[in-house]
Amino acid sequence: MVTEAQNIILQNIARHITLTEAEASHFLSLLTVQNVSKKQFWLKEGEICRHSAFVFEGCLRGYTVDANGFEHILQFAPPNWWISDMYSLLTGNPGQLMIDALEPTRIMLLAKSDQEQLYKDIPKFERFFRIITENSLVANRQRVIDAMSLTARERYEQFCQRYPTLINSIPQKQIAAYIGVTPEFLSKLRSIRNKAKG
Amino acid sequence: MVTEAQNIILQNIARHITLTEAEASHFLSLLTVQNVSKKQFWLKEGEICRHSAFVFEGCLRGYTVDANGFEHILQFAPPNWWISDMYSLLTGNPGQLMIDALEPTRIMLLAKSDQEQLYKDIPKFERFFRIITENSLVANRQRVIDAMSLTARERYEQFCQRYPTLINSIPQKQIAAYIGVTPEFLSKLRSIRNKAKG
DNA sequence: TACTTCCAATAAACTAGATTAAGAAAATCC
DNA sequence: GGATTTTCTTAATCTAGTTTATTGGAAGTA
Numbered sequence: 001m002v003t004e005a006q007n008i009i010l011q012n013i014a015r016h017i018t019l020t021e022a023e024a025s026h027f028l029s030l031l032t033v034q035n036v037s038k039k040q041f042w043l044k045e046g047e048i049c050r051h052s053a054f055v056f057e058g059c060l061r062g063y064t065v066d067a068n069g070f071e072h073i074l075q076f077a078p079p080n081w082w083i084s085d086m087y088s089l090l091t092g093n094p095g096q097l098m099i100d101a102l103e104p105t106r107i108m109l110l111a112k113s114d115q116e117q118l119y120k121d122i123p124k125f126e127r128f129f130r131i132i133t134e135n136s137l138v139a140n141r142q143r144v145i146d147a148m149s150l151t152a153r154e155r156y157e158q159f160c161q162r163y164p165t166l167i168n169s170i171p172q173k174q175i176a177a178y179i180g181v182t183p184e185f186l187s188k189l190r191s192i193r194n195k196a197k198g
Numbered sequence: 199m200v201t202e203a204q205n206i207i208l209q210n211i212a213r214h215i216t217l218t219e220a221e222a223s224h225f226l227s228l229l230t231v232q233n234v235s236k237k238q239f240w241l242k243e244g245e246i247c248r249h250s251a252f253v254f255e256g257c258l259r260g261y262t263v264d265a266n267g268f269e270h271i272l273q274f275a276p277p278n279w280w281i282s283d284m285y286s287l288l289t290g291n292p293g294q295l296m297i298d299a300l301e302p303t304r305i306m307l308l309a310k311s312d313q314e315q316l317y318k319d320i321p322k323f324e325r326f327f328r329i330i331t332e333n334s335l336v337a338n339r340q341r342v343i344d345a346m347s348l349t350a351r352e353r354y355e356q357f358c359q360r361y362p363t364l365i366n367s368i369p370q371k372q373i374a375a376y377i378g379v380t381p382e383f384l385s386k387l388r389s390i391r392n393k394a395k396g
Numbered sequence: 397t398a399c400t401t402c403c404a405a406t407a408a409a410c411t412a413g414a415t416t417a418a419g420a421a422a423a424t425c426c
Numbered sequence: 427g428g429a430t431t432t433t434c435t436t437a438a439t440c441t442a443g444t445t446t447a448t449t450g451g452a453a454g455t456a
Contacts, residue, residue: 066347074339087336096343123321130328137331138285140338141272145294147345148378149264152413171433180346185413187435350443369403383443385405 005033008056009108012080016131017124026121030114036060036101043099049088051109055081058105059170062097063177073178076102076166082132102170147180153189155179203231206254207306210278214329215322224319228312234258234299241297247286249307253279256303257368260295261375271376274300274364280330300368345378351387353377 002010006028013019019027034053036042042060043049053060060077062085074097077083088095089112110118118125146155159179160167167175176186200208204226211217217225232251234240240258241247251258258275260283272295275281286293287310308316316323344353357377358365365373374384 064343064347070347072343072346074342086332086339090332090336119325123324126321126324126328127317130324130331133328133331133335134284134288137335137338138288140335140342141284143342144272144338144345145262145270147342148270149262149268173433182414183434184415184436188413188437191435371403380444381404382406382445386407386443389405 031108049085053107229306247283251305
């Protein structure tokens with residue numbers, strides 16, 4: 001008996017590697033489901049991150065808080081995305097990332113220790129995580145480039161194109177904290193854009 | 199007979215995986231050495247990147263050129279670093295990265311096709327590239343955070359701490375193009391800093 | 397030796413985006 | 427369903443960093 005949630009994660013993995021039934025069921029046995037209610041934290045600054053999380057319902061956000069108390073969003077994690085504080089996960093040191101839920105969210109957890117054992121038991125997973133890490137790195141590098149070479153307006157346009165579904169489902173202040181402007185300035189950008197459109 | 203250059207790359211790999219002699223020599227047989235003279239391009243915008251490059255002498259830089267002709271440096275690659283246009287390498291599409299040499303440089307090339315075959319022949323390499331990609335991702339994420347939450351002065355201080363050897367070996371305008379300010383403003387930052395130091 | 401090219405420093409004018417403040421609209425909560 | 431909190435908008439003022447321009451020095455080169 002495979003649940004809907006388990007189906008979603010198996011589909012996600014099938015995009016890059018092919019598992020036997022035995023391998024799939026072994027993998028599923030390592031996962032635990034967790035509910036994160038709206039605004040609830042899954043991880044806080046200073047904590048040690050010991051799991052990778054796969055979102056299958058809702059939406060998480062990963063962000064840092066700077067010296068002046070401003071939030072800067074590193075990642076949104078809607079369904080089908082993996083999220084963690086990778087620095088903390090890899091090093092075992094306390095991280096600086098805060099991860100909380102923008103709406104009622106359901107995730108599946110894979111403990112770091114289980115993940116490492118999984119690499120030994122089913123080396124294909126080494127491949128799977130290599131590939132999604134590569135894709136993530138490409139996206140992150142593009143974000144560094146965009147931050148340096150685009151204006152705030154252009155970054156907003158980019159965001160609209162790249163994440164059309166998020167635009168209507170999350171508050172604007174969250175988008176502002178992702179593209180790196182104040183909510184006030186984003187509001188100004190939008191009003192100018194709307195005037196231009198008639 | 200193992201050359202000095204081959205020794206360097208084997209050491210680099212030994213930090214994460216252990217190879218038998220046969221595996222090491224197979225791996226080395228896939229590599230080709232290339233010299234890149236100062237200011238010479240290894241890769242240009244619009245080209246398709248078909249190799250990963252490992253620097254064992256000199257220094258490369260990867261950068262983009264924006265709509266106004268300004269350069270933005272994504273990565274310096276001093277000895278012991280890997281560099282490529284990963285977007286282009288993964289997708290097979292033309293990339294936007296320019297890669298050239300800041301000084302006379304020597305690299306070892308691993309073709310994408312060979313790299314993929316290597317994953318099949320010696321799965322340990324899947325692990326090796328997963329790990330260095332993870333480390334690279336962590337560094338890139340930190341750079342996104344820094345770009346959003348630090349001032350230009352703070353980003354300069356960070357750079358000095360993080361890459362103390364580069365500070366004295368590359369022109370300041372290159373550092374400015376990395377931390378995301380104009381050379382003029384970096385000069386101003388430095389003069390204020392020097393006054394403060396007496 | 398002069399010729400050129402590249403690099404760093406300085407300064408005044410300028411602008412994208414931040415800050416501050418205040419009100420309107422929406423969502424959330426008893 | 428009314429109170430309360432959160433989100434969005436508008437507008438005036440302010441500032442970190444850019445732009446433009448000029449100078450002097452260092453390094454390569456004929």
